[in-house]
Amino acid sequence: MVVVCYRHKISGRGRALGERKLSEEQRLDWLRLIRSDNVGPRTFRDLVNYYGGARAALEALPGLARRGGAAAPGRICSAEEAAAELKAARARGVVFVALGEADYPSRLQMIDDAPPLLAVRGQLAILARPLVAIVGSRNASAAGAKFAERLARGLADAGFGIVSGLARGIDAAAHRASLDSGTVAVLAGGHERIYPAEHVDLLEAALPHGAAVSEMPLTWEPRARDFPRRNRLISGLSLGVVIVEAARRSGSLITARLAGEQGREVFAVPGSPLDPRAEGTNGLLKQGAILVTETADVVAVLEPILGRGFEPTPAREPAPEAPGPSEPGEDERSRIVGLLGPTPTSIDDLVRLSQTSPAVVRTVLLELEIAGRLERHGGSLVSLL
Amino acid sequence: MVVVCYRHKISGRGRALGERKLSEEQRLDWLRLIRSDNVGPRTFRDLVNYYGGARAALEALPGLARRGGAAAPGRICSAEEAAAELKAARARGVVFVALGEADYPSRLQMIDDAPPLLAVRGQLAILARPLVAIVGSRNASAAGAKFAERLARGLADAGFGIVSGLARGIDAAAHRASLDSGTVAVLAGGHERIYPAEHVDLLEAALPHGAAVSEMPLTWEPRARDFPRRNRLISGLSLGVVIVEAARRSGSLITARLAGEQGREVFAVPGSPLDPRAEGTNGLLKQGAILVTETADVVAVLEPILGRGFEPTPAREPAPEAPGPSEPGEDERSRIVGLLGPTPTSIDDLVRLSQTSPAVVRTVLLELEIAGRLERHGGSLVSLL
Numbered sequence: 001m002v003v004v005c006y007r008h009k010i011s012g013r014g015r016a017l018g019e020r021k022l023s024e025e026q027r028l029d030w031l032r033l034i035r036s037d038n039v040g041p042r043t044f045r046d047l048v049n050y051y052g053g054a055r056a057a058l059e060a061l062p063g064l065a066r067r068g069g070a071a072a073p074g075r076i077c078s079a080e081e082a083a084a085e086l087k088a089a090r091a092r093g094v095v096f097v098a099l100g101e102a103d104y105p106s107r108l109q110m111i112d113d114a115p116p117l118l119a120v121r122g123q124l125a126i127l128a129r130p131l132v133a134i135v136g137s138r139n140a141s142a143a144g145a146k147f148a149e150r151l152a153r154g155l156a157d158a159g160f161g162i163v164s165g166l167a168r169g170i171d172a173a174a175h176r177a178s179l180d181s182g183t184v185a186v187l188a189g190g191h192e193r194i195y196p197a198e199h200v201d202l203l204e205a206a207l208p209h210g211a212a213v214s215e216m217p218l219t220w221e222p223r224a225r226d227f228p229r230r231n232r233l234i235s236g237l238s239l240g241v242v243i244v245e246a247a248r249r250s251g252s253l254i255t256a257r258l259a260g261e262q263g264r265e266v267f268a269v270p271g272s273p274l275d276p277r278a279e280g281t282n283g284l285l286k287q288g289a290i291l292v293t294e295t296a297d298v299v300a301v302l303e304p305i306l307g308r309g310f311e312p313t314p315a316r317e318p319a320p321e322a323p324g325p326s327e328p329g330e331d332e333r334s335r336i337v338g339l340l341g342p343t344p345t346s347i348d349d350l351v352r353l354s355q356t357s358p359a360v361v362r363t364v365l366l367e368l369e370i371a372g373r374l375e376r377h378g379g380s381l382v383s384l385l
Numbered sequence: 386m387v388v389v390c391y392r393h394k395i396s397g398r399g400r401a402l403g404e405r406k407l408s409e410e411q412r413l414d415w416l417r418l419i420r421s422d423n424v425g426p427r428t429f430r431d432l433v434n435y436y437g438g439a440r441a442a443l444e445a446l447p448g449l450a451r452r453g454g455a456a457a458p459g460r461i462c463s464a465e466e467a468a469a470e471l472k473a474a475r476a477r478g479v480v481f482v483a484l485g486e487a488d489y490p491s492r493l494q495m496i497d498d499a500p501p502l503l504a505v506r507g508q509l510a511i512l513a514r515p516l517v518a519i520v521g522s523r524n525a526s527a528a529g530a531k532f533a534e535r536l537a538r539g540l541a542d543a544g545f546g547i548v549s550g551l552a553r554g555i556d557a558a559a560h561r562a563s564l565d566s567g568t569v570a571v572l573a574g575g576h577e578r579i580y581p582a583e584h585v586d587l588l589e590a591a592l593p594h595g596a597a598v599s600e601m602p603l604t605w606e607p608r609a610r611d612f613p614r615r616n617r618l619i620s621g622l623s624l625g626v627v628i629v630e631a632a633r634r635s636g637s638l639i640t641a642r643l644a645g646e647q648g649r650e651v652f653a654v655p656g657s658p659l660d661p662r663a664e665g666t667n668g669l670l671k672q673g674a675i676l677v678t679e680t681a682d683v684v685a686v687l688e689p690i691l692g693r694g695f696e697p698t699p700a701r702e703p704a705p706e707a708p709g710p711s712e713p714g715e716d717e718r719s720r721i722v723g724l725l726g727p728t729p730t731s732i733d734d735l736v737r738l739s740q741t742s743p744a745v746v747r748t749v750l751l752e753l754e755i756a757g758r759l760e761r762h763g764g765s766l767v768s769l770l
Contacts, residue, residue: 143659270655270667273678274528282655282678285670293658293667 020100027117029054030098031082034116035217036061037074038372041113046366048116061370067333068364068371088218094121094191103127111236111262115215121191122211126161126182130306132298133163133234133259135252136170136244136269137277144170144245144277147269149177151242154295156181160302161210163238165230166199170244170252175206183210184237188230189222190214213237231255232262239302240265242292246280253280256289261378265301267292328360336364337384340374344381405485412502414439415483416467419501420602421446422459423757426498431751433501446755452718453749453756473603479506479576488512496621496647500600506576507596511546511567515691517683518548518619518644520637521555521629521654522662529555529630529662532654534562536627539680541566545687546595548623550615551584555629555637560591568595569622573615574607575599598622616640617647624687625650627677631665638665641674646763650686652677713745721749722769725759729766 022030033054034044039061047057058076065073089096096117097103105127108114120127132155134148152162152174162178164171166185175183183206187194191214194200203212215233216226231254235241241259243266246252256266268289271278285291292298328336335354339345351361365382368374375383407415418439419429424446432442443461450458474481481502482488490512493499505512517540519533537547537559547563549556551570560568568591572579576599579585588597600618601611616639620626626644628651631637641651653674656663670676677683713721720739724730736746750767753759760768 143657147658269658270663270670270676271657272528272660272663273532273654275657278655278657279678282676285655285676286678286682291655291667291670293664293671297671 020098022098022101026054027096027098028079028082028086029058030116031085031096032077032079033058035077035082035085037076038065038370040376041115041215042376043366043369044116046362050363050366064367064370065372068367068369068373069337070371070373074370074372085218089119089191092121092191092218094119094218095124096120097124105131105237107131107239108233108236111232113232114236115233117215119191119214119216119218120211121213122207123182123209124211126184126209126211127213127237129161129182130159130302131161131163131184131238132302133238133241133255134170134174134244135164135167135234135241135255136246136281137250137252138167138169138171139247139277140169140173140245141275141277144269144271145173148173148244151244151269151292151295151298152177152183153181155298158295158299160239163234165227165234166194166196166203166212168196168199172199172202174244175202178210179205180209185210185212186230186234186237187212187214187216187222188226190216190218190220192218193221195222227251228254232258235259235262235264238264239305240267240298242267242269242298243281243284243289244269245271245277246284247276248279248283250280253284256284265290265305267298267301269293328356328364332356332360333364333367336361337368340368340382340384342383344377344383347380347382350382405483407483407486411439412481412483413464413467413471414443415501416470416481417462417464418443420462420467420470422461423450423755425761426500426600427761428751428754429501431747435748435751449752449755450757453752453754453758454722455756455758459755459757470603474504474576477506477576477603479504479603480509481505482509490516490622492516492624493618493621496617498617499621500618502600504576504599504601504603505596506598507592508567508594509596511569511594511596512598512622514546514567515544515687516546516548516569516623517687518623518626518640519555519559519629520549520552520619520626520640521631521666522635522637523552523554523556524632524662525554525558525630526660526662529654529656530558533558533629536629536654536677536680536683537562537568538566540683543680543684545624548619550612550619551579551581551588551597553581553584557584557587559629560587563595564590565594570595570597571615571619571622572597572599572601572607573611575601575603575605577603578606580607612636613639617643620644620647620649623649624690625652625683627652627654627683628666628669628674629654630656630662631669632661633664633668635665638669641669650675650690652683652686654678713741713749717741717745718749718752721746722753725753725767725769727768729762729768732765732767735767 048054051057051060061076096119099114099116103124134152148170156178161182162174163184164174185203185206189195194203235255235258241255243252243256259266266289268281268284269292339350339353351358373385375385418424433439436442436445446461481504484499484501488509519537533555541563546567547559548569549559570588570591574580579588620640620643626640628637628641644651651674653666653669654677724735724738736743758770760770
């Protein structure tokens with residue numbers, strides 16, 4: 001029996017805040033669903049919208065994986081596991097805030113792949129304030145760290161909370177300078193696997209006026225590929241991102257790119273062409289980032305945005321309500337799978353070339369995804385794994 | 386008797402090159418006129434256009450000064466003095482190139498206040514090549530000087546000659562790196578008063594492949610105010626100006642402003658916000674200067690301009706031929722003088738408010754200027770001294 005335990009469609013964008021509050025049972029189901037194999041933030045949203053709730057989606061997973069042609073069924077997070085995580089989180093002072101709840105950061109809610117559940121330690125109130133990210137090299141110069149501190153203090157004085165990634169170098173300098181005014185550390189791993197370990201004390205010092213946030217399981221050890229994923233939350237929480245020092249091909253440039261894609265302001269601090277730590281920031285400036293030499297350069301750009309409030313821009317309207325799950329026919333399914341390959345293909349092309357409906361294509365893609373056979377790229381592109 | 390010894394109007398802008406060649410007698414008259422009191426490059430042009438030539442203008446000077454209300458008549462450069470300067474110049478290997486002659490730098494010819502005579506030592510051919518200026522702090526950092534050298538070499542490899550001001554620091558680095566490829570030193574004083582004296586050897590080393598240019602008398606000791614005046618020639622000779630390091634309110638920023646006014650490209654090299662020598666360049670970048678971290682950044686902008694050749698842009702068309710000198714009536718003259726004061730006033734307003742003709746206003750302003758009573762500002766503004 002399908003239990004529709006969460007009736008609202010999740011659009012995740014522009015929905016008035018505080019409209020919903022999950023029951024504890026719903027929160028457990030949400031956690032089970034997002035912790036299950038092959039379920040990312042976008043798939044989570046599709047599943048809950050298709051099946052009317054997380055519980056029903058959980059029950060649909062095995063069938064989806066089978067129809068998607070999974071070699072082996074993906075692991076579904078059990079109720080016991082999820083309950084244990086919730087309990088351990090509570091013991092550590094971590095709360096799970098769900099997309100659409102009043103405490104969920106409103107800017108973050110506007111991005112496509114906002115985490116359904118955000119695990120927060122510290123002050124929830126800091127997430128409601130206007131936030132600016134300050135990020136940069138781990139291998140920062142003394143001047144870079146000093147500038148990051150100065151900027152963090154200046155932005156704090158102007159009323160902004162400071163977001164960063166708790167890394168060595170620029171991140172740590174930005175956090176340190178905003179411990180008393182409010183700082184948000186976005187973790188790549190879980191709350192019990194602080195990285196780098198030497199910054200455990202810095203993190204603890206941030207909590208009385210700030211917060212630490214993570215979308216990963218409490219004991220998740222961060223791997224290299226978790227950092228770019230985490231970076232989208234740094235920019236997603238923030239009105240803008242300031243890159244203080246960045247070598248070529250550094251993680252900070254990923255944050256800058258994601259910020260641009262999310263429609264956030266990108267700021268960069270210039271440096272000497274002979275300083276490798278300025279290659280990335282100077283490159284951003286050539287691409288149109290806003291040049292920052294003092295706090296006022298950031299405030300002048302962000303203050304007018306603040307005044308505009310948190311409404312989504314017209315280009316980011318929620319998609320029309322998706323129809324409920326429609327069972328594709330075998331021939332439709334094989335037509336769509338036949339069109340897919342390792343080269344990323346647009347979903348629009350799949351609909352057109354398969355001569356099926358968008359709903360059918362969405363369902364087949366969902367099946368493939370749950371079966372662990374689909375990769376989603378930016379711009380509605382998908383490929384077969 | 387008025388001897389019309391130079392019959393062509395001087396427009397100074399966009400005239401086909403090499404159309405004229407002054408006779409030695411004419412060159413002497415030109416030198417006398419530009420070396421006379423209260424005759425600057427703009428006045429020179431007005432005078433020659435009004436009176437049909439330099440000799441006639443020289444003869445008209447006393448009358449103009451008298452009618453302009455000069456307290457004491459300005460000094461008129463005698464034929465003997467001018468001949469002595471020409472002789473001394475020749476002895477030193479300096480040639481005087483006149484506006485409109487084939488050897489006159491075509492880009493420089495396009496500016497409003499191009500010197501009527503340019504005193505050149507070294508290779509005239511370098512002035513016909515595409516030129517880029519590299520300027521910056523006298524008090525340069527090692528990194529700044531190193532970057533200036535690298536950029537000068539890179540631009541030389543791309544076919545550009547390098548223009549600079551022979552100053553300590555960035556200027557010297559730019560010249561040194563382009564001694565063998567072609568460098569142009571623009572002097573604030575005369576060719577016999579090299580400043581700073583320690584750079585006499587650098588200048589000599591520049592001459593086999595480059596040049597030194599000056600608009601000042603051979604033995605003119607440069608004063609503080611001669612440097613900003615000289616800076617217009619640095620930008621005027623060049624397709625673009627690269628500012629490598631510059632403190633706030635430094636001379637290099639004057640060059641950048643003049644370059645902008647002359648329609649030349651302005652490039653700036655970024656630096657740390659904590660480095661006072663980058664305050665000026667970062668400020669230029671905020672105002673829209675093109676960011677430079679490597680040679681290609683400059684070449685990419687200048688190469689398309691090269692292709693366009695040296696035609697003046699439509700906005701810089703030569704003014705319509707001025708009518709010959711028209712003797713203003715006493716009441717007209719006093720009406721115009723009455724409208725003037727220490728506050729800069731536009732020439733258009735003077736014409737409108739005095740209810741006289743543009744030709745009459747121009748003549749009265751010329752009289753006042755020759756009498757040493759008028760100051761010209763940018764944008765056709767004038768004030769009474």
